[in-house]
Amino acid sequence: MIRYAKPTTIDEALALLGEGAWRILAGGTDFYPAQGSRPFRDNVLDINGLAALRGIAETDDHFVIGARTTWTDIIRHPLPPAFDALKQAAREVGSPQIQNVASVAGNLCNASPAADGVPGLIVLDAEVELRSATATRHLPLPDFILGNRRTALQPGEMVTAIRVPRTATAGTSAFVKLGARRYLVISIAMVAARLVVDNGTVAEAAIAVGSCSAVARRLAGVEKALRGLSADGRLAAAIRSAPMTELSPIADVRGSAEYRLDAVREIVVRAALAAAGPMNEHMVAVA
Numbered sequence: 001m002i003r004y005a006k007p008t009t010i011d012e013a014l015a016l017l018g019e020g021a022w023r024i025l026a027g028g029t030d031f032y033p034a035q036g037s038r039p040f041r042d043n044v045l046d047i048n049g050l051a052a053l054r055g056i057a058e059t060d061d062h063f064v065i066g067a068r069t070t071w072t073d074i075i076r077h078p079l080p081p082a083f084d085a086l087k088q089a090a091r092e093v094g095s096p097q098i099q100n101v102a103s104v105a106g107n108l109c110n111a112s113p114a115a116d117g118v119p120g121l122i123v124l125d126a127e128v129e130l131r132s133a134t135a136t137r138h139l140p141l142p143d144f145i146l147g148n149r150r151t152a153l154q155p156g157e158m159v160t161a162i163r164v165p166r167t168a169t170a171g172t173s174a175f176v177k178l179g180a181r182r183y184l185v186i187s188i189a190m191v192a193a194r195l196v197v198d199n200g201t202v203a204e205a206a207i208a209v210g211s212c213s214a215v216a217r218r219l220a221g222v223e224k225a226l227r228g229l230s231a232d233g234r235l236a237a238a239i240r241s242a243p244m245t246e247l248s249p250i251a252d253v254r255g256s257a258e259y260r261l262d263a264v265r266e267i268v269v270r271a272a273l274a275a276a277g278p279m280n281e282h283m284v285a286v287a
Helices: 010-019 031-035 071-076 081-090 096-101 104-110 117-122 220-226 234-241 257-276 278-286
Strands: 023-025 044-046 056-058 062-066 127-131 136-140 145-147 158-165 172-178 189-198 201-210
Touching: 010 044, 010 158, 071 081, 071 096, 071 104, 081 117, 081 172, 081 189, 081 257, 104 117, 104 158, 117 172, 117 189, 117 201, 172 257, 189 257, 201 220, 201 257, 220 234, 234 257
Parallel strands: 023 044
Antiparallel strands: 056 062, 062 158, 127 136, 127 158, 172 189, 189 201
């Protein structure tokens, strides 16, 4: 017999997870399409009653995003400019109706290579909080998403929060998405860039690309090439010549691997120029 449970406390949810295998239902925007018209074969743990898992809190060391926090919550919450890429990505997650119910943690647990929220969290050095009835652990986001539809979740665990260290919230960020149309589209490629500019020079750079590998990747070669440069049009030349060996795009109905590699270099330029400051906005438009 298939079981359905809707706990009202986190401890109750974790106790149920410790009893056996469950599929966790949060916003449901991925859950129901994946289920399709097939009959349910797994126990369903509905966590939509866990108010404690929704919202954004601040500690001395972290910004803590509850697992049930929606993309609309991200858009509306006052956050430092380093979160701008995440806010921009939030506006690209489906329609406003989907943004109102889809959860940030659900986007991570779905582990799609085209998950719009992942690059913006990676450039913030985000980590995932995993809890079971007996333990709590924290994993850097790149260690949590292991591949297409694969995560490091262990039996009995659930994601309870995403934590962003304050040390990674300096600077300004930007997000650029390439799709076949403007809205309601799966990404061909996407980029989040966070730059810390000190006296007109790039002191710190974090660049992450999604939809061009099995999981979103930081571009270490590009980041190294940007550090120490003037935060102006010279960034574009550095990006166009920097290595992007972390990427291994596939060819599919949305674009060839070669197209993705060409296109992503261009949108890295646009994201970096936007993150570098308003003085570069005219170059973003024509890059």
